[in-house]
Amino acid sequence: MGTSDDGFYDRLPRQADFARLVDQDGFAAVPDDWLVGTADIVDSTAEIADGRYKAVNMAGAAVISAVLNAMSDRSLAFVFGGDGASFAIAPQDAPLARKALAAVRRWAEADLGMSMRAALVPVADIRDAGHDLRVARFAASQGVDYAMFAGGGMAWAEVRMKAGDYAVPPAPEGTLPDLSGLSCRWSNLRARNGLILSLVVQPAPGADPAGFVGAARKVVEIAGHLSRGGHPVPEAGPGIRYPPPGLALEAQASHGQTPVLRRKLALLAENLIAWVLFRTGLRVGGFDPSAYAARVSANADFRKFDDGLKMTLDCDAATRDRIAAVLEAAEQAGAIRYGLHEQDEALVTCYVPSVHQDSHVHFVDGAAGGYTRAAAHLKSR
Incomplete structure (x- = not known):
């Protein structure tokens, strides 16, 4: 697929219609000389079973925060995940x-x-193994866009990472990543329509890709009939x-060389001010708390293509049943593999380079296991 400079991703057009991404026509081949970075928590299902779902999500978001900060917030x-x-x-x-x-x-x-665990996998090796890596940019709002991946390359890289290949070893003791901007201050989001549904849908190995595309199109269409497409974050934020x-997790992420307890005390003071501003709507120094909270909703990442379809939906039981019926039929036809998980709440983990810019990103997941438990259900089928 050739090589390129680091401006490849910057040149990709931003696509605002999520439904149009289903056909994956607008995805571009990632250059051969690029690399895939991937990381996850070992036995995250057990960690979630122990009630550590917020910490698991914080760890996942920390990967993105650390790399973005290392790259000086370049695209x-x-x-x-x-x-x-x-x-x-x-x-x-x-x-x-x-x-x-x-x-x-x-x-x-x-x-x-x-x-x-973590790994860096050459894209050329992904293609040599018979897979591909294509990417598109989905504009969730005017201020934020998210990468969408297709081709099976990300999934293959994750499998190789779990096998111990291409490993990135941990840094020496005492090394700290730059996790500036990583936070999880918002309250969990109660389901407004009955339940929070986490779904993971992947093409079946060796199946005609058209089967996955057809199933994904139907799921996205069903979700489109929900209020705001099933968006779990209220429009007002x-x-x-x-x-x-x-707060404790944010202190662990941001304490640096400062003792964690001292950082907690500082965050208590910061968050008290934030709480007053958001409760009163008071504007300070050009910061409009109501506008910021609404932007959190607009920027939220609650649906994506990651070598498959992943969604966190606020939906009713009837919609859940329609989605499950579509997925079950597609799985029985040998087109897909899928997993679902229900919970009462969603949670938001954030990366905020600046509260005065619209480029803050917000990762949405189910609050009782979400994508991790949906994926575990997929693997057990």
Whole structure:
């Protein structure tokens, strides 16, 4: 597929209609000399069973935060997976990404008590193995777009990572990643229509891709009949309470060389001010809390293509049943594999470079396992 400079992703058009991405016609081949970075929490299902779903999500978002900060917030083709994340980078950025992944691995173990694995996989090796890697940019709003991946390359890279190939070892003890902007201050989002449905749909190995496309099109169409397409975050933004439920995790992510307790105290003060502003709507220094909260909803990443379809939907039981029927029929036809998981709430984990810009990103997942448990259901079928 040739080689390129690091401007390949910047030149891709931003596509605003998610439904048009289903056919994957607008996806561009990632250059051969690029690399895929991928990382996840080992045995995340057990961690979630122990009630650590917020920490698992924080670890996944930390991968993206660390790499973005290492690249000075240049455009990055990334996808959040719930218990991990993946991204594609130009060869010039490989040393920065390797260093960031190594530091996040060390941080996850030292501060979260979780084992993380990570790998950097050459795109050329993905194609040599008979897979492809294509990418598109979905414009969730005017301020934020997210990478969408197709071709099977991301899934293959994850399988190789789990087998121990292309491993990025953890950094030396005491190494800390730059996780500036990583936070999880919002309250969980209660389902407004009955339940939060997490779904993961993948093409069946060796099947005609048209079968997956047809099933995905039907699911996206069904979700489109829900209010705001099943968006779990209210249009006015999520709620906030004091102290925020994710304060301890944010302290672990942002303490740097400062003791965690001291960072917690500082965050308590910061969050008290934020709570007052969001409760009163008071504007300070050009910051409009109501507009910011609404932007959180507009920027939220609740649906994506990641070598398959992933969605976190606020839906009713009848819609869930329609989606399940479509997926079951497609699986019985040998076209797809799928997993579903239901819960009462969704959660939001955020990366906010600046509250004064519209480029803050917000990752949505089910609050009781979400994508991780849906994927586990897929693997057990």
